[in-house]
Amino acid sequence: MKLEFFTFDQWDDHLWDRVRPIYDQAFADKGAKPEKIIRNMFRKQLCFLHIGLDEGRVAVMALTGKLKEANSLLIDYLAVRGELRGQGFGIHMLKYIEDWTMMSGNYNSLIIEVEAEETPENLDRVAFWKRCGFVLTEYIHQYIWVPEPYQAMYEKLRPDTKLSTDGKILFTYIGQFHKSSFQR
Template sequence: MDFKTIDHWDEGIWNQVSPIYQKAFGDKGAKPEKIIRNMFRKQICFLHVALQQDLPVGLALTGNLQGINALVIDYIAVDANHQGRGNGSEMIHYLKDWAMVEKGFDSIIIEVESEMSVENLDRIHFWKKNGFTLTDYIHRYIWVPETYQAMYIQLSPNEKFPKDGKQLFKHIGNFHKESFQGI
């Protein structure tokens, strides 16, 4: 699998990966395209595309969490026809390497739904299998009904990194707020 990461809006690439994004998140809190464009305009996000034979099979939309030198995975998805083959774990491996080597991030954070459904427990298991730690704190956003927990992986030692979920959600919340401001 090959990977491409961009830090600017690219209509052609977005049109290629948008079907994967919409299928995975269209009815589950997908940010509208205008918000994603805004994130690129503000230079607070990156789009990572997983390619097989030059065709996109997965994507991750990530952002820089100000103040803690962490990368947040806002969205990540593998095309349904390419799931169950280790492609998601390969994407995580790529993101870890890219975050550490290319950008010097100390850690990666993701928020996962905290409801104990089979689907959510499977996702949490996937992240744990890829080295992430689940925090105890359960966060409720005022604009969505689901509750969330933060998961993180430290890529390099940083004593200032907050391992407390409540603290992590302050940074995640600031990222989301910045994403929507200025539309």
């Protein structure tokens, strides 16, 4: 596997057309943000789109959000093309995001939110993130607009990173990001 990675901070219709099938396949029935909201996120300079190309085709994508108050990036979505799952593409994308984040100089940690219900799928997802160096917080957050509860996970990218490990505090950052994403 030889992936080429790229990061974009501007909306591009053609690029999104290449990414959308992977995004839809992974998230269409699991809380995907509508395209107009993602466009709004780019318009407001709240996010980055990261892609990994395998022989010129998008194999993996991630959408990250800026959590400026926490000097962190939120991995809002990360998905691998269906037929390529289980082959390490997601891990390679995460490694790229970690390296890119460190080189950007603006962020020193990564945060994600995972579903808190203890289903086999959710437990597998949490185990994946733990293997990648993320720490699960204890606090369980219940959004008003989605039925499932969530927990925050974080990864400090530098030993001297000043980041709260309190999930409730992390969700204040995450919640503000989502609120800004949906506001005009």
